[in-house]
Amino acid sequence: MDSQNLAIKYGQIVKPLTRVSLWFWLTVIPLSIIFLWSFFAFGWQYQWGLGKTGMGHPMSWTLYLVNFVFFIGISHAGALVSAVLRITNAKWGTPFGRAAEAVTVFALAAGPTNILFDLGRSIRFYWVPLHAQFKSPLIWDFGCIMTYFAVSIIFLYVLMIPDIGLLREIFPKRKWIYKPLSLGWKGTENQWKVLLNVVGFLCIAVIPIAVSVHTVVSWVFGLQTQPMWYSTIFAPYFVTGAIFSGIATILIVTILLRRVYHLEEYLTPYHFNNMGLLLLVFTLLWAYFTFAEHLTVVYGGGTHELNVLWSKITGRYAPLFWSMVTLCFIIPFPLLILKRTPIFLLITSISVVIGMWLERFLIIIPSLAHPRLHYLRGSYMPTWVEWSMMAGLCAGFTLAFIFFSKFFPVISIWEIEKEKKEIRIESPQRSLR
Amino acid sequence: MYRWAMVIDLDRCTGCQACVVACRQENNIPFAGEKQAKLGRAKFWMNMIREIEGDYPDLKMHFIPIPCMQCDNPPCTIVCPVRATYKNPEGIVAQVYPRCIGVRMCISNCPYTVRYFNWHAPDWPNEYKRGRNPDVYKRRKGITEKCNFCIHRIRKAKEVAKKEKRRIRDGEVVPACAETCPTDAITFGDLNDPKSRVYLLSKSPRAFRLMEELGTEPRVFYLKQGEWKDG
Numbered sequence: 001m002d003s004q005n006l007a008i009k010y011g012q013i014v015k016p017l018t019r020v021s022l023w024f025w026l027t028v029i030p031l032s033i034i035f036l037w038s039f040f041a042f043g044w045q046y047q048w049g050l051g052k053t054g055m056g057h058p059m060s061w062t063l064y065l066v067n068f069v070f071f072i073g074i075s076h077a078g079a080l081v082s083a084v085l086r087i088t089n090a091k092w093g094t095p096f097g098r099a100a101e102a103v104t105v106f107a108l109a110a111g112p113t114n115i116l117f118d119l120g121r122s123i124r125f126y127w128v129p130l131h132a133q134f135k136s137p138l139i140w141d142f143g144c145i146m147t148y149f150a151v152s153i154i155f156l157y158v159l160m161i162p163d164i165g166l167l168r169e170i171f172p173k174r175k176w177i178y179k180p181l182s183l184g185w186k187g188t189e190n191q192w193k194v195l196l197n198v199v200g201f202l203c204i205a206v207i208p209i210a211v212s213v214h215t216v217v218s219w220v221f222g223l224q225t226q227p228m229w230y231s232t233i234f235a236p237y238f239v240t241g242a243i244f245s246g247i248a249t250i251l252i253v254t255i256l257l258r259r260v261y262h263l264e265e266y267l268t269p270y271h272f273n274n275m276g277l278l279l280l281v282f283t284l285l286w287a288y289f290t291f292a293e294h295l296t297v298v299y300g301g302g303t304h305e306l307n308v309l310w311s312k313i314t315g316r317y318a319p320l321f322w323s324m325v326t327l328c329f330i331i332p333f334p335l336l337i338l339k340r341t342p343i344f345l346l347i348t349s350i351s352v353v354i355g356m357w358l359e360r361f362l363i364i365i366p367s368l369a370h371p372r373l374h375y376l377r378g379s380y381m382p383t384w385v386e387w388s389m390m391a392g393l394c395a396g397f398t399l400a401f402i403f404f405s406k407f408f409p410v411i412s413i414w415e416i417e418k419e420k421k422e423i424r425i426e427s428p429q430r431s432l433r
Numbered sequence: 434m435y436r437w438a439m440v441i442d443l444d445r446c447t448g449c450q451a452c453v454v455a456c457r458q459e460n461n462i463p464f465a466g467e468k469q470a471k472l473g474r475a476k477f478w479m480n481m482i483r484e485i486e487g488d489y490p491d492l493k494m495h496f497i498p499i500p501c502m503q504c505d506n507p508p509c510t511i512v513c514p515v516r517a518t519y520k521n522p523e524g525i526v527a528q529v530y531p532r533c534i535g536v537r538m539c540i541s542n543c544p545y546t547v548r549y550f551n552w553h554a555p556d557w558p559n560e561y562k563r564g565r566n567p568d569v570y571k572r573r574k575g576i577t578e579k580c581n582f583c584i585h586r587i588r589k590a591k592e593v594a595k596k597e598k599r600r601i602r603d604g605e606v607v608p609a610c611a612e613t614c615p616t617d618a619i620t621f622g623d624l625n626d627p628k629s630r631v632y633l634l635s636k637s638p639r640a641f642r643l644m645e646e647l648g649t650e651p652r653v654f655y656l657k658q659g660e661w662k663d664g
Contacts, residue, residue, distance in 0.1 A: 049574040050535070051552035056473025060540040060550060120535015120550065120575025127534050131515040138514040138538060224542045225508050225647060371546045372644060373499070375482045378473060 003169035006413065013409045014170070016261045020406070023260070028402060031395040038392020041385045042117060050120060052385045058371050059378040061364060063386040064118035067393060069360045070245070071111035072145070072217050073238070074353075077246020078104025079152045080210040081278075083203040092274040094419055095266045098412045099257065100250045101156040106400045107249075108149045110393050117389055137223050140216040148206075148213045155202045161185050161195060162414040177407065214242045226367045227304035228297060237289045244282040244328075245356035248349035251275060253401065255346045257410050266411050269341060276340030279348070283336060287329045290359075307370045316379075317366050320358055327355030435523045435601065436624040437582050439611070440634040441498055442656040445618035448496030450481045452610035452619065456500075459583060459609035461565045463555040476549040478580035479610045498619070500610065501526060501547045501580035502643065502651030509539035509548060518577075524624075524652055525582050533576040540577060544647055548579045582621070583608035603629040624652070 007014050045052045055062050082100040085093030116122050132139045165185030168178035185191060215235040222234035251272070258267040297309045312321045331351045335344055369378040382390075404410075456462070456479035465475035479500045486493040507526045510518050517532035518539055540548040554574040557565070568585040572578050590606035603622050611619035622631035634640065639656040 049551070049553045051469070051472075051474060051574075054472075056552065057475070057549060058540070058546045059473060060537040118537075120533070120537070120577070124534040127515045127532075131532065133511075133514060133516040135511045136514040136538070137512065138536060142514070220538070224512070224538075225544045226541060368541060372544045373482075373546055375484065376546055 003166050006166060006417065007170040010409075010413050010416070012262060012265060013411050013413055014167075016405060017167070017171070017407065017409065024402070028399065031399050031402075034391050034395040035399060038388050038395070041388035041392070045117070045385050045389075046122060052383065054380055054382045054386060056378070056380075058376055059365070059368050059380040061118070061368060062380055063361075063382045063390060064114040065364055066357070066360045067390055068111050068114035068118070069217055069238075069364075070357050071107045071114070071393070071397075072214065073242035073245045073356065073360070074249045075104045075107035075111060075148070075152070075246065076210055076214060076239070076242035077250055078102075078107070079148075079155055079206045080243060081247060081250065083155075083206045083210075086199070086203045090274075091419060092271050094415050095263075095271055095411050096250055096254055096275065097159065097415065098156075098408075099254050099410055101152065101159065102401060102404050102410075103246070103249055103253055104152045105149075105156050106397050106404075107246075108145065108152060109400070110397050112145055112149075113393065114389075137216060137219045141220055144209070144213045144216045148209045151202065151206055151209055155206055157181075158195065158198055158202060159412060159415075160408055162187065163409055163412060166413060167408075174407075211239055214239045221363065221367075225372070227302075227370060227372060228308045228367050229363075231293065231296075233289065233293050233296075237293060240282065240285045240289055241356060241359060244279075244286045245353055247275065247279045247282060248352035248356070251279065251345050251349040252353065255342050255349075257405065258342065261405070261410065263411060266416060267342075272342050272345055273340045276336055276345050276348075279332070279345075279352070280336040283329060283332045283352070287333075290325075290328075304370070304372045304374075307374070308366050311366050311370060312362060316369075317362060321362055324355050324358040324362060327351045328359065329355075434625060435587075436652075437503070437524055437587065438622065438624040438631050438635065438652040438654065439500065439503075439582070439608075440620040440631050440640070440654045440656060442618040442620075442634075443495070443497060444639070444656060444658055445616045446496045446498065447616055447618075448481060448483060448494075449615060451613045451615060452479050452498055453477060453481050455479075455609040455613035456580070458564075459566055459569070461555070461569045461571070463557055469553075474552045476551075476578070478547075478549070478578075480547070497655070498610070499545065499547060499643075500582075500653060502545050502649065502653045503582065505650035505652060506648060508542045508544065508647075508649060512538040512542045514538070523587075525584055525587075526579070527581055527584065528577060528579055530570055530572050530576055530578065535575040535577065537577060544644055544649065545651075548577055550577050551575060600626075603631075 053062070078100040082093065082097040086097070116125055119125055128139070128142055132142075161181075161183060162185060164178050164182040165187060168175060168182045168185075171178065215238070218234040218238035221229040222231055224230065254267055255272070258264060294309065294313075297305050301309060311317050328351075332348045335348045365380055369380065371378075456477075460478055462476050462478060469475065479498055482497045482499055484495040484497070486495065503524060503526050505520075505524065507520055510520055510526060514536055515532055515534055517529045517534070519527060519529070521527045535550070537550055540546075540550060551572055551574045555572060568589075586606050586608065587601075590601050594601045594605075601623070603626060607621045608619075611621045620630050620634055622629040624632055624635065626632060634656065635654045637656055639658055640654045641657065642651045642654055645651075
């Protein structure tokens with residue numbers, strides 16, 4: 001099929017690239033204002049020092065670190081889910097693939113930015129690779145995150161090449177961007193062979209890298225002496241939580257895209273049902289890990305650990321803790337068992353994402369507020385600077401996705417086409433059997 | 434080689450806080466002010482903690498001055514991504530101010546919470562500026578700082594001793610806190626010298642260290658009759 005016919009056939013996917021509705025401006029303008037405002041907030045903080053935030057002694061790592069772990073978590077689902085689904089040949093994952101990979105890239109851009117905000121001397125961030133001390137878990141973080149970032153950009157890009165080739169043909173006006181990016185893609189047999197080989201390799205490579213990233217992020221906390229951080233369960237707990245929040249984010253993004261760009265034909269309730277089941281599995285896994293982690297502390301923890309634990313369960317952080325349990329388990333669990341329609345999945349996923357943000361908050365803040373020396377107790381309330389940066393990051397993340405969707409199709413056209421062909425070839429054989 | 438250590442006799446400490454003031458004065462630590470102190474921006478390289486046991490009228494009060502413990506296995510140094518803090522050969526956990534980029538992982542990994550961050554650019558009242566110690570390195574905003582056993586005093590004493598081709602004598606160099614203590618509760622010296630007061634006191638049956646169970650091997654010893662509860 002030639003490119004013009006393909007473009008007509010998948011008109012619904014290609015349409016958002018050329019049309020801009022009123023809603024586009026109604027979203028983009030406020031988001032841009034929030035995004036630009038965060039630059040002002042950062043400048044303010046840079047000029048006057050970190051004293052403009054709510055941090056203090058002993059609360060030395062706070063909202064920025066929460067957002068760091070949270071965004072890195074979201075980035076997981078992306079490449080991990082799409083790679084696992086590709087390797088296992090799970091056809092229902094195809095329409096989620098592109099969105100998942102894009103979420104990964106943008107979340108990975110947003111996550112480490114928080115570290116830049118958090119540094120006392122942000123301008124000297126490049127000293128981390130320059131004067132690296134390899135004993136520090138932060139260096140492992142730096143290495144893993146940069147590798148993952150590079151690989152996931154390549155992953156997203158390679159999987160887009162055939163689509164970019166198609167776009168180059170149908171939008172001659174945008175040749176300046178599509179032509180260099182398409183790398184001379186013509187769809188010859190040889191090119192397909194190379195592409196599929198590269199994709200196969202990347203799918204396998206991205207899984208251990210993704211797992212390693214959240215493992216070392218957990219070690220930034222898990223290898224420290226703070227009560228309730230020093231725990232062997234942290235690495236798998238963080239990885240599970242990361243995939244959990246990542247799947248929820250993919251669901252939010254795809255459900256919104258489906259509604260805004262009218263992609264009901266490609267993202268059907270069947271696809272969402274399966275993704276919902278995957279989310280259900282991770283809801284249970286998360287609950288299992290959370291239960292195991294807290295039970296161990298209740299029984300085996302020393303005084304310092306118990307101080308932190310009780311502050312979470314019955315003390316000052318109890319409202320947040322029980323909201324987290326509600327948002328991550330009590331709401332999603334029955335909903336995911338009973339109703340996996342897009343609208344219910346949207347509710348569930350929003351609840352999970354907020355709950356997982358609270359989980360990150362509850363891992364970091366109560367431990368720092370209850371250091372081992374019991375005379376010292378911290379309290380923390382973020383200031384406008386920190387809220388602005390957080391809002392700016394979320395706005396930036398959304399904006400990046402919106403602009404991405406205006407230049408590239410959010411559903412992989414070539415993969416859908418390939419799948420349809422395969423079904424066409426397979427079905428006669430099935431009927432013979 | 435020297436191995437600097439400190440012994441603080443809690444039975445002698447009256448909680449007068451002279452050590453806190455002396456340290457502040459010696460090391461050019463700016464005032465935080467009441468408002469900032471409430472937010473946790475006050476810096477106490479030497480911090481005086483008071484503990485109240487029981488209720489009125491049956492009440493006991495303990496004081497414990499807390500400087501940096503200068504651990505032999507410091508948890509803070511290994512986590513620094515840019516090697517801005519290290520254990521120097523004489524056992525002092527030193528902070529390299531120009532190298533520090535303010536990651537603050539050392540602060541969160543210090544079990545004694547004795548590392549402090551410059552949340553703002555340091556500032557003093559005008560009348561005060563002339564009284565600052567010229568021997569101490571100036572710290573800027575956005576970096577971590579900590580007690581270093583008045584390392585500038587040790588350096589000076591070493592220069593003098595080197596000229597005279599001898600070791601530093603016991604009691605020749607003391608940090609500001611030990612110098613000022615009116616009850617002589619703080620002793621400072623070289624653990625490698627078996628005749629030094631610090632060495633003898635550290636072997637006292639009254640001696641203990643904070644959170645020994647962590648294996649950090651602090652080199653600040655406390656003396657106290659009976660049990661000390663640090664949990």
